Amino acid sequence: MSLLKKSRIYSPWLYHLHCGGCNGCDIEILAALSPRFDVERFGIQLVASPRHADILLITGPMPKQILPMAKRVYEQVPDPKVVVAIGSCACGGGIFYDPENYAILGTPDSLMPIDVYIPGCPPKPEAIINGIVQGILKLSKKS
Amino acid sequence: MIELILIIFTSFFLGLFYSFLIRKFSARLQWRIGPLVFMYKDLRSIMGITRIIQPLYDIIKLFGKKTIIPESSRKRLFIYSPYISLIFAFISIFFIPFSGISLLSNVPYSLVIVSYLLIGSLLFMIIGPIASGSPWAFIGVRREAELFLVTEFGFIISLFSMAISKNSLILWEISISEFNLVNITAGLLMFTSILGKLHIKPFDMSEAEAEIVAGPYTEYSGKLLGIYYLTKIFLIYDFIALFISIFIPINTLPIYLSIPLFLIISILIIFILSIIHVLNPRYRIKNALIWYIKIISILCLINIITMVM
Ligand code: SF4
16 A cells, blocks of 8 residues: 555544534534544544545535535545535434425535445444544545 | 754654654543554554654645645745745754754854744744635734744743853854753743744644634645645754753763753653643633733843843
């Protein structure tokens, strides 16, 4: 494996984008980054600007009002990048979904390519870490 | 000549090691584990053997990413400032003595050269973000510039009070001169300004995440961000080596004693910095300025009294 590919696996930086939702998933993401699970052991860090990120974490059912912003944040993440949808909401609308609901898009996969789906309402931190690891493995394969 | 080539690698790896140590110590003090020194045995095939060079992996990864240059930026300034900043920080490693080895620090006026190079490097860390045209970067840069001015005040006064008391502007002569009371007072002054320059916790308001996105570096990505990280690696080494060589008289010792002593003292300094980093919340810029002005004026007064004595 080349050094560059190795470095991609060894230092994935996350950017957390909240799109609607009840905040349950966001709390679980923070739990995954807390001392108990401590993903910094493997070089995973939460960064503040999407321009620094490798992995975009999306939570929530995507209200239509936030679509332009979400698209813009997605475009701001430099290539190569991976998008991880966290929670039932981001996977398909979850409890908010209703085909007649004019305000909710449900999963954002019509907006941006999603690489990993993590179901659960909210998913456990272990599941989130597992999903992020799948994301990292996909990231190392992208050129 | 051979020393000059060796110091490039030494300073680079020491800088990497110091930034790893800051992360590791802060993690341990926060009841976390931090980047692993030895990876778990069953994960070694995927995750590597050790993470001591974690900052290097970060930098290499950033070099392999796409660099986005915003439309609203002043492109030339935006692109070249990180490089100029890196060059300044890189050149200054040659003018700072490394544990008993003088390198270029015995050229005339080396003290002035080093202070200009360090100021130049920090200045271009401010100018690049200004050219990025992002409001977050402006707020961050404004804080950074204010902090830069007050820390520079203490930094310069401590350097030149050493120069006056040792009666020399050559860094090497200062570093092998006798230890006296000014070393302690000026050392304290320098230590307080290093806190601000390296953005140790109460003074990290310019990069305040969750408040002003990523501060000055909001618009930087990919290679250019990697260059800024590289600059920071060299700057950490610069400040710590400068601090040790000026204020702690280890340069007169033979090399086999001074190199281990250098390492021990530098790790101790990093440990103290990490403790300060973990224990403190973030100051507002106003509080930081008031704190600095108070502390620096008191320390300067003590400094002058000891110099006169
Ligand atoms: S998946 Fe469940 S916990 Fe997560 S945001 Fe939706 S409703 Fe909340």
